[in-house]
Amino acid sequence: MKSRTGLRWLVPFLAAAPLAFAATAQAQKTELLVYTALETDQIKAYEDAFTKAHPNIGIKWVRDSTGVITAKLLAEKANPQADLVVGVSASSLAVFENEGMLQPYAPKGLDKISPAYRDPKNPPSWVGMDVYGSAICFNTVEAAKLGLPKPQTWKDLTDPVYKGKIVMPNPASSGTGYLDVAAWIQMWGEAEAWKYMDALHQNIAQYQHSGSKPCRQAGAGEFPIGLTFEYRAVTTKKSGAPIDIIFPTEGLGWDLESSGIMKNTKKLEAARTLMDWLATPQAMELYAKNFAVVAMPGIAKPLDYVPADYEKRLSKNDFAWSAKNRDKILAEWTKRYDAKSEKK
Amino acid sequence: MHWHDRLAQGLLFACCAALALFLIGPLLMIFVKSVQDKDGVYVGLVHFREYFATPELQQSIRNTLFVATVVTMVTVPLAFTFAYALTRSCMPGKGTFRVIALTPILAPSLMAAISFIQWFGTQGLLKGLLAGASVYGAIGIILSSIYATFPHALMIVLTSLLLADGRLYEAAEALRTPMLRRFFTITLPGAKYGLVSATMVVFSYTVSDFGIPKVIGGNYNVLAVDIFKQVIGQQNFNKGAVVSLVLLAPVLLAFIVDWFMRRRLQAQFSSRAVPYVPRRSPGFDRAMLVFCSAVSVFMLAVLGMAVYTSFIKLWPYDLSFSLRHYVYGLIDAGVIVDYFNSLKMAFYTALFGTLFIFAMAYLLEKTRGMATLKAAVRLVVTIPMAVPGLVLGLGYIFFFNHPDNPLNGIYGTMAILVLSTVVHYYTSSHMTAVTALKALDDEFESVSASLKVPFYRTFFRVTLPVSLPAVLDIGRYLFVNGMVTISAVVFLYAPDTRPASVAILNMDEAGEIGAAAGMATLIVASSTAVCVLYAIVTRYLLRRTQAWRAAPRP
Amino acid sequence: MTLRAPRDPGAPVSLSKNGDRSPVARDDAPYLELAGIRKTFGRFEALKGVSLDAARGELMVFLGPSGCGKTTLLRIVAGLESQDEGRIVQGGRDVSTVPAIGRDYGIVFQSYALFPNLTVADNVAYGLVNRRTSRETIRSRIAELLKLVGLPDAGPKYPGQLSGGQQQRIALARAIATSPGLLLLDEPLSALDALERVRLRGEIRALQQRLGVTTIMVTHDQEEALSMADRVVVMNAGRIEQVGTPREVYEKPATPFVADFVGKINVLPAVAEGSGRFRVGSVSLALDHRQDIAAGTEVKLYLRPEEIGVHVNGHAAAGALAAKVAKVEFLGAFCMVGIALDAAGTPSLVANVPRQQVDAGRLEPGTAVRVSLPAGAMRVLS
Incomplete structure (x- = not known):
């Protein structure tokens, strides 16, 4: 937020604008800026559940298609804005990892996540949420x-x-x-x-x-x-x-909707809290409403029009490759x- | 130097600084980025060499030029004939025709593409007319671009035909000049400036529009979509910069041609021209009526199909009336917020843009001194017309997202959208302001100085009130364009500032044609509402401030 | 701001007639001094070193063809252009580098430059409003000024509702509203029709004399210049050709340019024969007052058309020359008669002949006449 004030002295004709334009940052609450490719209705459900569990953390979402979000993050590499990436393809997160943009973190309960659905390194740079194929x-x-x-x-x-x-x-x-x-x-x-x-x-x-x-x-x-x-x-x-x-x-x-912490975040504490929550069974249950396969085994339920053996039909996929x-x-x-x- | 002069010069400097910051800076960054690698290391012309080595580029260039040439060759004569009918015939319903022909301005260009898919696509009613050819590709791009560029060409040609001097026609008639010869010796040369300008505008609009080929282009690659692919799809910003420079070339060329023509044609108009009054000619009037009706039907068919699409349940299997695209596709999906973003953005663009543009034009035209700086600024303010929005948007990312830029705080805010839109539409607004200011007596400022009245007082008491019609005109122009602009802002919006036009693009991309059409309908509806409201407010305001115009003459 | 009585906008106009402003009582120090004014626009030299003094209360007219630099000079006096070189002193104060807003003058332009959105009253009051003057005073001052320019009821109208001449009167009222020390008129009558032009020039002159305000007017119309000016400054190509009273300029043009530009004149190329004799073609003329010109010098003789005597029936004075009428152009009160001298090698002449005389002598093309060229009226310029 600090640099937003720069506008005021440089653009006098916009003198009245900051009132209208600048986002209001509430000091009491930590607000995380999260880039995501999740569907809007999913975002709402996840946010509601998370803020119920952690009322002191707010989330500001930047939502777009995987391609756009990936492009945005790479464009902003020199001046990153996001604190976390949530619900973006593992292929993209692997690219970010190669670019050194992510901060490895092992969320609580990592051991319950299927090894196929997380960054194999330890601690992982990204952790999967669910599979889409x-x-x-x-x-x-x-x-x-x-x-x-x-x-x-x-x-x-x-x-x-x-x-x-x-x-x-x-x-x-x-x-x-x-x-x-x-x-x-x-x-x-x-x-x-x-x-x-x-x-x-x-x-x-x-x-x-x-x-x-x-x-x-x-x-x-x-x-x-x-x-x-x-x-x-x-x-x-x-x-x-x-x-x-x-x-x-x-x-x-197939690919994974997955999440990771941006290296530069200044709100590491809150970012880790959100990462922890994303790997909880409660969160996984929410994913399971839309996806046939989630990162934590044993939670997914059969979905309409999706065959029961869906997970078995997935081909072998090496994200690093x-x-x-x-x-x-x-x-x-x-x-x-x-x-x-x-x-x- | 007197402090008044200092104040005027200070303001001019401030305005120039703003222009440099929001126009020159971003554009220069494109050049810089095109010779850098991902990490900002200078690599020379590697990207250019790589890019020019790929055959797809040559195909894109050929496609882009082909489409733009065809669109120009069709739109300009159509617009000319339409304008000719409006000014030189006595057909009925001229006002209605004019309004209908201008409606495409109120709609995002994407709407035309969506509508043509509905008409001519696999499930389209008029698919048969294409004789088996697919609407996806050159045909669709050309049709949609004709629709979108028509009103722009029409306005320019109309103005130049309206300026025609009736005395020339009287003279020609006195000399018993046949009608055809009159057309080629008076009408056409008189409209030459307008035709050249319209050609340039249509050509560069088509070359730089990204929404239409994105939606209806299929696999027909054009440069504008190449930029999008490079930046969004392949995340290669540096190559995006290279393509945008390639895109800049033909537009810049058109722009330079226009500029030279304009300089040569300037002296042609006499301020004492007598307006031409058409006379009845049943055969000709009927032919013009048929032509204008045909064009209007075409215009309404495009708009109508978009509106229709937004109100049916499931194209093409269940055509019953339904609000589901509005209720579920826009409101429940939260996309409706984008519509309000657009309203906000268009409003700020109109407000701040008009203030800045008019003030700048005033400082340029009506203050004294600094001739060299002013000449430079006059050249600079014509640049936006030659810069495709995508290129400008990309420049904004490079420039304002740079960590060393103290202004990088505006990245991702509403402010950057407003700024880029103002800059994008700067040139025509500036021209309007300058024309209005040039119509004022040059000696107002001299008289004020002699009466020891500061220039700003005269600005507020005389210059601004007298120019109010032009000022309001600029405001409306910026608002309407702010509602539909997409190319510059597609790289610059943040999730909470996403404008409706980008939402349409995204919904189309996700295949949500109904909701996309619904959003387009909302934009058209609100732009229309604003135009009507504007007309009412303008009439009221003008009555209050322009009483002198209406006052009876001796 | 110093408070001088005449500058007080509230003061009645008659006040400015006081003492120092009286056109009669010119003091010796000039009110306006221009010294060595130069101005170039790019490569074009508009003013090539112009020096000039204007006395307090006089009406000075800059006269010259378009492009001669007269308007540029006026704008430099106003501070609307800045000179490249030279000094301007107004009322004892060096204003060479003072911007327009800091100088003391009122100005009227050819285009009137009235503010179209303000009423006539607001236009006239434009310079008064910001001078901490009470509304009451301003109102009475407006009324006074409008009466002065003969449009007492125009106040609530808009300029667009007035005729050109009326608008120019309002512009004049606006310019003198603040009682400036100097009034500048930039071709104030050019945009008006002939009748209005003649009427208004008389009014302006009368008003100027009544107020006693030092005035500079620019015009390209010599009739206007001669009829209005105390002194005429004839300019050509960035230089002053002659400064003098209208009579001086007309009767004793200092240069061929002035002779040619001011009024109609016959030009006779001649060669001096010495002792005051000059040969024009095969005719020899005696001009006793110009014995100073050495024999063999090529000169030009200038003679106004009204000075030429045209005689029918042999009543001619001694030395009259035989000639034939070539052309008669009816101009109302008099006719312009083209004359071809019988003597070989002489140029054709134009004479102004009263209408009655043309009728009496039945002058028409081919009529044989005798013409006298009065030596005293002839100017010799080389």
């Missing part, structure tokens, strides 16, 4: 009109019958897109994965900039097949759209597919 939205009404068979696997999607019928998120701008690409490469190896994507590319109508839009478009019949993540697939189906949700059998790309190779993979992907319109 890839899914395919398939519009049954449009498929019937067009006579499209229902695909079951990733490889089914390369069938020429789907030419121009598939939308997928662009991995360069969408976390969901990247988790698919990362999964294919880790499952099949570089050579085969790129061969697969070459074939898939022939059928793609559009690459979208978000992981939600392909499913929404499938739901609206704009394009009958959309690659997405399971939370969006479930909400779209619940909104009444005529879609089936497909979980390809080869294995699902994923973060390290991110730039390289995206450069290759962009080179191969980004100028799609050229080949029309």
Whole structure:
């Protein structure tokens, strides 16, 4: 807050503005600035529960899509604003870790968190909350009109019958897109994965900039097949759209909504309190309302439209590898597919 | 030197400092960042070399230029014909046509893209018209950009046609000049300045607009979206800076061409021109009526589809009326807050922007001395018109988020949104202010000095009241643009200051077309309401302060 | 601010007629002194070292073609432009570097520069309001000034409702409202129609004499200059050509430029033959008063059209020359008669001939006449 006053002397014509513009900082309460990619309704539920347990800590949220939040944090690297990152993909947190932006901390009850769903280092730089993985939205009404068979696997999607019928998120701008690409490469190896994507590319109508839009478009019949993540697939189906949700059998790309403390925070005490709370069973129960898999085993309950063996379908995912190779993979992907319109 | 002069110069210096800080500084930072790596180490032209080595860039440049050229070639003649009909025909309903044609200004450009998807997309009613081609890509971008740029071109061309000197037509008639020849020898040359200006505005708008290609562009890459991809998708700010410099090039070129043309054309207008009064010509009037009706139907269809989309339950499977997009998509989802942010932002932009811009124009035009500084400032204030909002926004991040900048506290506040918006729309507002001030007698200040009345007193007693119509005009212009602007602010908003236009972008990105259309509808509705309110307030204010205008002449 | 009686805005206008302001009682020290004024705009030299004195209470007119520097000089006197070099002393006070707002003058512009949103009364009161004067005093002063300029009822109107001449009267009232020591008029009549122009110039002159305020007026209209000025300053290309009373300037132009610019004049190229004789073409003229010019010198003889005598029927004075009428232009009270001398190599002349004489002599193109060129009225300039 201290630098906000700088405005007053430098911009005389805005003399009246600080009253309106400056956020009011209450001294009695510690206020954490948290960057997040969580859905708004989730934020509300988590915040309510947390502030009930810790009334002396307030949270100010900065919410945006994973891509934007990640970009923001990297942009602000020289002058970080956030105290914590909560509910952002583990791939992004691994990038932050590489950049030295995170402060390792072992929250209370870390031992109860599944080792697969946290930073393997000790103490960890980030800890997972819940898993979100890839899914395919398939519009049954449009498929019937067009006579499209229902695909079951990733490889089914390369069938020429789907030419121009598939939308997928662009991995360069969408976390969901990247988790698919990362999964294919880790499952099949570089050579085969790129061969697969070459074939898939022939059928793609559009690459979208978000992981939600392909499913929404499938739901609206704009394009009958959309690659997405399971939370969006479930909400779209619940909104009444005529879609089936497909979980390809080869294995699902996935990522973790996870949290970490920013290295520069001046409110370490409060930040650790929030980290501790995020790893409690109470918090995990809240995650379980929206996600089929949470970081603490034994808490998740089955969800509508999500198969019971969902967790088993997840492919092997190495976040350190994923973060390290991110730039390289995206450069290759962009080179191969980004100028799609050229080949029309 | 007298302290009055010192005060005026001090104010001018302060204003110049503000311009340097909020325009020059951020732009320079783009250049700096384009030759640095992630850690701020100088790397020379590496990013440029890398970027120019990728074939996708060349494709983007080609696409961008192609789309902008087509849009310009369609929009400018359309706007010219429309303006011609409004000024040179006796068709009925001119006022209504004019209002309808200007409505796109009230809507964010994204709305047009959403609406065209609804009309021409896979489930669109008019899909057949595209004969199998997809609306996603060049076609969609071109259609939406035509819709969005039309009113901007129309206003410019209309002004230049209204300035036409009726005496020239009388002279031509006396010489029995045929109508076609009159058109090519009088009308067209007279409107040349407006046409060049409109061409430049449409071209740079299309090149720099990011919302339309983002929503409807599909895989058709254009430079504006490339910047977004670099910055948001790949988190590569330095390369974003490089692309933004590439984006700057064609716009800057258009800007320079316009500037030269303007200098050459300046002497053409005579202040004693007699307004042209059209005469009836049934065939021509009917043709113009048909044309304007067609354009208006097109305009209303776009707006109407957006409104319709916001009120149906589930496109395209359940078309029953529903408020769910408003209730669940906007209010329950908390997105409605963004709408109030926009209202606030537009209000502050109008208020502070108008004050600053008019004061600056006054200091430039009506105070004495410092000719060199003033010449420099006059050049500088034309820059914003040539700087795409995305580029400006990126510059703001670089400049104001720098830890050594004492002003970095404004990063993430409403203030930075307001500042960037004021700067983004500075040029036309400045032109309006200067035109109004130039219409005032240059000797007001001299007379005041001779009567020993300080300049600021004359400013408040005479200059400001007489220029009030122009001042209010600037205010409305800034407000309306503040409601719809997206490109500069998309990099600058904080969660609690996110404007509605960005919310539309995000909702579209998440596939929430209905809610996005609902937000666009809200923006159009409130901008319209504000314009109407404005008209009422203006009329009241003018009646009080402009009594001298209405007073009977001898 | 020093309190001088004439500067008191509340004081009745007649006060300024007192003593030192009287046009009759000019004291010896000039009220306004300009010394070596230079001004350049970029590469253009607008004023090339101008020095000039104006006596207290006189009306001085700067006359010259556009671009001669007269307006620039006026603006420098006003402090609206700053000179590159030179000194300005007004009423004994060196104001060379004093900005406009610190000087003591009122000004009227060609464009009137009335504030359109203020009533006439507010316009006139504009300079009074900030001088801690009571409202009552201001009101009576406005009434007085409006009466003075002949528009007693204009107070509540807006300038836009007045004619050009009326507006200029209001501008004048505003300029003298604060009883300034110096009144500057920048082409005050140029924007008016001919009739209004003649009427107003008389009014301004009368008002100026009544107030006794030292006044400088700029104009390009020689008739205006001659009819109004105490002294005329003829300027050309950044220099002063001549300073003198209207008669001096008209009758004894100091330079060819002045002769040419002020009034119509015939120019006869001639060669001096010595002992006061000059040859124009094949005619030899005797100008006894100019014996000083050496034989062989090429000169120009200047003669006003009204000085030329045109005679029909041989009643001509001695030395009249044979000529034919080439052209007759009717101008109302008199006619402008173009004349071609019979003698070879002589230029054609223009003479002003009263209408009655034209009728009596039936002057028309081709009429044979004799013309006399009075030696005493002829100016010789080289």
